[in-house]
Amino acid sequence: MSRALDLLRLARPKDWLKNVFVLMPLPFALAGGASLGIGRLLLGIAGMCLVSSAVYAVNDVIDAEVDRANPRKRTRPVASGRLPAPWATSAAFVWLAAGLVLGGLSDQPWTLAIFGLYVAQNAVYSLGAKHVPLVDAFLLSAGFVLRVVLGCVLVGVAPSNWLLLCSSALALLLALGKRRGELLQAPGESQRRSLAGYNRSYLDQAMAIVAGITLFSYALYSVEAPLLVSGREFASLPFVVFGVLEYLRLAQVHDEGESPIELLLRSPRLILVGVGWVIASLWSVGVPELFV
Structure with missing residues (x-):
């Protein structure tokens, strides 16, 4: 049970709230008469949640040593040692694969492209860009913008x-x-x-x-x-x-x-x-x- 809870903490479900940006184009899509597929929208959002959790997990593995010196982050599952790094990495691959499957089921080819861009953006961030002033902030903001574009794709409107x-x-x-x-x-x-x-x-x-x-x-x-x-x-x-x-x-x-x-x-x-x-x-x- 404790390991399951640590896997849940690793996924950072609170951060799924960032996907509210996906819903930003929704009112204008409704007004424009777009055929809103609730199922497609939910699949895309769920896929984004899982893909982002995979990114968070990999980032926690990469930053585990640094996080142990931080009083606020040392209690994270990987940094604290409660969850071995191989477990976290495996969970990341499972979440990524599941997210891509859900994205594919949304029946919007651009969904998978956006997921790929999001993973690539976070890889650049985690592997060094986060140490460069301003570049780090712009890359962080790019993740939110990709969510807005994803919302446009899922509801069928051009951003x-x-x-x-x-x-x-x-x-x-x-x-x-x-x-x-x-x-x-x-x-x-x-x-x-x-x-x-x-x-x-x-x-x-x-x-x-x-x-x-x-x-x-x-x-x-x-x-x-x-x-x-x-x-x-x-x-x-x-x-x-x-x-x-x-x-x-x-x-x-x-x-x-x-x-x-x-x-x-x-x-x-x-x-x-x-x-x-x-x-x-x-x-x-x-x-x-x-x-x-």
Whole structure:
């Protein structure tokens, strides 16, 4: 039983919440009359969860020695020694294979290509790029953007330039916030070499710039999206503005940006903003009227 629990921890199910990015194109696909296959969408998301778990497992094996010196990470299954590295590697291969099978069953050829790009991106990150300032943040954000593209593929819509720009900026903001949180850890708690290339002032300024790009691109996306109902173009914008500013407040005032997923789970404000954004987005594209 304990080994099964360690395998579950190795899979990092909390991080599956990152796949909410897959659902970003959904309201606009519904408004555009796309034939939404729930089964295909669920298969693609489940496949992405398993592929990402495989990546996390391999990364934990690679970083086991470093993680043992980190008070927060030394309790991870591989770093603590509870789960032998061969077990973790085997689990990674099983999860990867299962994820690819599910991706293939989604009946969208590009799904497997996106899974392959995601694995390749994380291989580059884990094998050295994570030690290079800025390159590490851009590669982290690329994983979120690939999820958005996956969502477009699964619901049958082409990703717009504004959607890609907005999601890229938002993902980069989260990545910079993560690095800022790691930078402020107590000495010895983080051994990332890339942190030597950052300081608090630089990250604060970079986050402000990227937050501005996020809001600007989302506002233009709202105006340019052809499927928005007239008069409702900016219905979801206040939720995005509030959400970005609230994230900056938590990350820069309360120094809580290290883990965006944990931050979301423990912040009632961000949860409410997310729910409000979904409702406003559906209303802005006239989805409720589609079912009347």
